[in-house]
Amino acid sequence: MLLKRLIVCLDVRNGRVTKGVKFKGNINVGDPVEMAERYSVDGADEMVFYDITASAEKRPIDIRMVAEAAKRVFVPFTVGGGLRNVDDMRAALLAGADKVSLNSLAVDQPDILRTGALAFGRQCIVLGMDAKRVGVSARFPSGYEVVTRGGREPAGLDAVEWAKKAVDLGAGEICLNAIDTDGMKTGYELEITRKIADTVGVPLIASGGAGTVAHLADAFEKAHADAALVASMVHTDGYTCSGIKKELAEVYRIPVRR
């Protein structure tokens, strides 16, 4: 049976992992590669590195960090942030990343999903999308709008429609981050997660809001997510990957890798 995945996200700012609340007020929690190695050995199924200051500083993703991670992390890892074109994606993949995550760039230039999938295979192309609750309307039938630039700019796209279009173009996986719950530790935004998970034919990663293991269990069971992404739970709140897995398996009977 295909197992549910636990993914640890590392937001990297100036070479250090930070953890913020709703993209504001970040605190420094450590060296990204060292943390990734530790988490992967402790049972994280996948890692995501977001170079969150790269686009704002108009510089490419930190390739040295990607190459260093490739020497020390032997589970799949995704990189995002600062990918401006297919050449940047190629550089990240050749440095050892398994997947690249495209967010604002895909909204601005949807065709990048198609060219990326053609060049590297769709399994390498993750659509990162930030969704904000706006209420159901003719323009936003799902009740959620896509936002970009770390949640600052509304994209004018319905979240479910955008997810469908992105998969048609070439996205092989979707990481859905709910802006309203991100960093709040109140649980994932189950409604939109389930809508997208049930609509697209590619795996869906739930992101934004995990504070307890019950929240992950809900993402899998109630929202049909294939993977759940955590950050502060393991960075600052005392949870371990192995502990989360144990509880998912033993308390919630979720099939996970032990």
Add this chain to the structure above:
Amino acid sequence: MIAILDYGAGNLTSVRLAFERIGGQAEVVTSASRAEKADKIIFPGVGSAASGMAGFCGRGFDRVLRQAVADGKPVLVICLGMQMLFEKSAEDGGVEGLGILPGTVEVFSFPPGQRVKIPHMGWNGVDFTPGHPMLNGINPGEAFYFVHSYYVRPGKPDTTLGRTEYAGFNFTAAAGRGNLFATQFHPERSGTAGLRLLKNFLEWDGTLCS
């Protein structure tokens, strides 16, 4: 010397780095003349069957691989590489394989109502045929990392060395014969268990008795 055959299909960085991590040295080779000097061969693969076969045979690696198999050199084959070992693939409108193992490569096919996500991507447990030297220290049912849309259907049951179930469908996750060991999953991305399998390959002399 361990040769990683680079036939232009995908990225070999993670395979090379995984061997470095466990204290081995594997060299990415692009020519048949260099590959035939190797004591052990790694035949990796990411990509599609048609371009994979063209790149592989175009570099003369098919001859090197057949010779290595005949000479008893340990050979490890990963993902698309494993699919290319068989006789025929349904990918890319039908592609002739190397035919080193009997059988075919088929696309995953589930009833539309079942809503199964393709590719089969993520961690899944493998039930291995016990006793193979490549499986020393690997727990029964151990999970490995998969990414694939096609699966192999061996023509002979004893070609299968491990099985995995996806959405109720049981398929061959590891296959081989003698000194040839192939996995549909990616040991280089499969954490501690994957590194253990690669370490077993470093130590393997290609025979089946220990």
